[in-house]
Every structure is written in structure tokens, then in C-alpha cells.
Amino acid sequence: MSFFKNQFANVIEWEEFRDDMIFWKWNNREIKKGSRLIIRPGQDAVFFNNGRLEGIFEEEGDYNIESQIIPFLSTLKGFKFGFNSGLRVEVLFVNTKEFTVRWGTKNAINIPTPQLPGGLPVRANGTFQFKVNDYIALMDKIAGVKDRYLVEDVKIRITAILDQLLMKWITREGKDMFNLQANAFEIAKGIQEDLDMQILDSGMTITGFNIMSFNYPKEIQDMITKNASHGMIGDISRYQQVSMTDGISSGKVKGGGTASDMAGMMMGMGMAKEMMKNMDQKEEPSNPTPTNSDAKDGTIPIYCPNCGTKTNGGNFCSNCGQKLVK
Incomplete structure (x- = not known):
């Protein structure tokens, strides 16, 4: 007799847990006497009945449905009658952690710039963070039609609009196209706000967005580097010194030990001569007698x-x- 009494007893738990799974739904099964609810660390159990949220259980543990869960679910039809008949409910298990996702542009984004009529091709990469913050919206928009939802699903949704947002915030307020890294924080902050608005109605929120680096084509990067080095050079003599140094380090000034030593001596002598010349100029009186x-x-x-x-x-x-x- 006892066998038949408990034959429908079951365990309500996250059976297919994966670290990259945002939620998993336990559904279409009857809850009977003797049923247990198991909540593990980092999980919330959300009870729904006919699409209506009935209760959220956040504390980890092993609970007896009849003695520990029913008092919080007294509005559910059938619970108050002591399980005279089986009750079918949906239990949504939600991963409560903050997810971190790496992103990167699939193709170069052509940013309009006066210096380049065809646009400046730029790639970027970084990370973004998100988490679930609204169980009702999550059920209405996603969990109502899906039994599970993965981080990859969110990543696909985010990266689909990321290129447009990058272009929007890079070009906004006349950002320096050749020094985007200096404005990376402001650009990332604007993108985070826009992304948060995109997924807010799905019960999730973007908690962080970071741009690790901007990447230019090799030709553009070489030009930026060259212009930066020229801007650091104040006169032709220093330019010659830097050119000599670049030549030695790049191998254009060849010859092994002796040739390199000679080049180094010549460069050192030139620098000493220039220093003496500058000192002589400083010692000359400004008002001759x-x-x-x-x-x-x-x-x-x-x-x-x-x-x-x-x-x-x-x-x-x-x-x-x-x-x-x-």
C-alpha cells in the first residue's frame, strides 16, 4: 500500500545543469506527496502555475514539498487540499551568477573619417557581463517558450547589434579615429547603456561592458606609429639620431659587431657634438657689448x-x- 502511495513522489531539481546555462525548466510533471525540492548554490527555484509566478526560493537546501514549500504556495490550486490529486506546475531553475562573455567584431567596421574617403577599417574586442534580474519578464519573453537558455544565445543576440553600436559611439562627439583607445571607457559606457535597453525587457541586465583593444590594418597602424614618432622629434638632428637607432634595431644598418659598433660611435659622437653646440649657444650673451x-x-x-x-x-x-x- 505504501508503494502505491508514494509511487508518484519525485525530486524537483536542476537535472541538466551546465555552467553556461542561464535557466532550465522542470515542467509537465505532477507534484505528489513526498516530493522534494533541491536547490544548489547559485540557483533560484521559481514556481509558476499557468504562467503566473507563485513563489521564488533562493536559499540552497533540500526541502520537503508538503511541509516546507506548501505554506508559501497556498494560492496554488490543489496544494490546500493536501494533494488529493496531482498538480502540474512549472519550476524554473535560474543561474544567479554574473556571466562574463568575450566578444570581438567578426569583420572590420568602416568608420567614416575625412582622412580616408572609404572609411577607417577598425576591429575591436573585449568582454561584457550580464545576469538575470527579472523573473517575470524572463518567463514572459523567453522561458515561456523555451525549456533552457544558454550564454551563447545571449552572445548571438548581443553581437548582432554590436557593430552598429560601436560605429555610433565611436563617431559620436568627434572621437579621434586614430587614438580610439584613449576614449575606450566613454565608448564602452555608451554601448553598455544601449545594450542594457536591448535586453532589459527579457529579464536580464548588462552589468558591465569593456573594450580591451582597437585594432587597425597594418598599414594604418604603421602610419600611426610613424606619425607619433615624428611628433616626438623636435629637430632634424634628433630625427637623424632616431633614424640611426631604428636602422640598427631593424637590421637595416648591417654588419655584425664592428659595423654596429661604428654606427653606434658615429651616433654617439653626433649626439655629443650637438650637445656641445647647444651649450655654446646657451653661453653666448643675449646683449653683446x-x-x-x-x-x-x-x-x-x-x-x-x-x-x-x-x-x-x-x-x-x-x-x-x-x-x-x-
């Missing part, structure tokens, strides 16, 4: 042509008595 040629006939020179003492406008030098006006 005037000579007799500075004074014209009939005018009083500023300095005495005989001893160099300042005249202060007098007709005779106060130091040596030299007549100053011809």
Missing part, C-alpha cells in the same frame, strides 16, 4: 668707446674723461 660703431656723429653713445663704461647721457666719460660727442 656695443662698440663705437653703435654711435653716430652728433649722438652720445651708450658706452664709452675708450673704456666701455656706461655713459648715462653725459658729454664726457665719468671713468676716463673721454669726450663722447664729436
